[in-house]
Amino acid sequence: MLISFSNRCQIIILFLFCSLKTYAQTPIEKCKLIKSYQYNIYTVTTDDVRCLAKNSENPNTIFYTFASWCQPCVYTLPYLFTIELVSKVDVYVVLVDKENSRSNYQSREHIYELKKNSDLPIDTNILVIKDLDKGGQSKKYKDFLKKITPNKFEIIDDMSKFIVLNRAGEVQLVTSYKDKEDNADWKNPKPMIKRIVLPLLEKRTR
Numbered sequence: 065m066l067i068s069f070s071n072r073c074q075i076i077i078l079f080l081f082c083s084l085k086t087y088a089q090t091p092i093e094k095c096k097l098i099k100s101y102q103y104n105i106y107t108v109t110t111d112d113v114r115c116l117a118k119n120s121e122n123p124n125t126i127f128y129t130f131a132s133w134c135q136p137c138v139y140t141l142p143y144l145f146t147i148e149l150v151s152k153v154d155v156y157v158v159l160v161d162k163e164n165s166r167s168n169y170q171s172r173e174h175i176y177e178l179k180k181n182s183d184l185p186i187d188t189n190i191l192v193i194k195d196l197d198k199g200g201q202s203k204k205y206k207d208f209l210k211k212i213t214p215n216k217f218e219i220i221d222d223m224s225k226f227i228v229l230n231r232a233g234e235v236q237l238v239t240s241y242k243d244k245e246d247n248a249d250w251k252n253p254k255p256m257i258k259r260i261v262l263p264l265l266e267k268r269t270r
Contacts, residue, residue: 091119091154092189100163100192103172107163107194110211116156117229124236124265125154127191127227129205131161132170136224136241140253141175144226145182147257151265159192160205160223168192213238224253226261236264 095115097106108116117125128144130137141157148155157175161167172190196204206221212235213219220240228237237260244256 091116094119097191100168102164103168103192105159105163105168105172105190105192108158108191109194110208112194113158113212113227114229114233116154118231118233120154120231122152122154122266123231124152125156125229125231126261127156127158127229129160129223129225129227130157130171130175131159131223132167132174134223136250136253138174139251140224141178143253143257145178145184147261147265148184149182150268151262152268153265154189156189156191158227159190160201160208161192162201162204163192163195165201209238218242226257228261228264237261 092106095112097108097112099105100107113127126144126147128140130141132138144155144157147153157171159168159171161171175190193204193208196207199207202221209219209221209225212227214235217235217238218240220242222241224239224241226237226239227235229235239256239260243260244250244253247253247255
């Protein structure tokens with residue numbers, strides 16, 4: 065059956081539209097992440113984290129572990145967003161509390177409020193570690209760190225971690241409080257960031 069010129073044009077336009085939509089998908093869409101049943105936050109496993117890094121258009125991706133009740137996390141967050149502004153990197157804030165914890169709402173609102181004062185979009189990529197079938201916040205966080213941390217790094221279940229992956233899904237860095245021991249001011253993570261995080265990243269050209 066012959067297809068009219070008009071119909072062929074419609075088919076071509078539809079094909080191009082579908083191709084463009086597929087091309088424009090974000091890493092979150094490509095990895096088919098599922099939102100938690102509360103607070104509109106995507107849940108992740110370590111496999112999801114690797115998938116996000118592999119589907120990034122940037123050479124590296126940072127996953128930063130955070131909770132609103134963690135003071136080092138709160139002090140470090142502005143520096144994280146500065147890194148996002150100046151480097152070719154995707155940044156995700158990874159919440160560690162149980163999916164239904166009120167703390168996740170507080171963390172999300174804190175992040176949104178901070179973003180209002182930056183040049184970055186408000187809709188920061190916020191994730192929460194997927195709950196285990198059994199166990200609480202501490203158990204699932206330890207399980208997450210055990211699975212994501214390479215042998216060359218010590219597994220320490222502290223907070224405010226920079227977990228850096230390249231586009232191959234390989235973990236390049238997992239920080240801990242020990243990386244800040246030489247800092248005179250524990251509220252200032254800048255020396256640690258400058259020493260071991262920034263050397264892994266490419267600068268953004270404006």
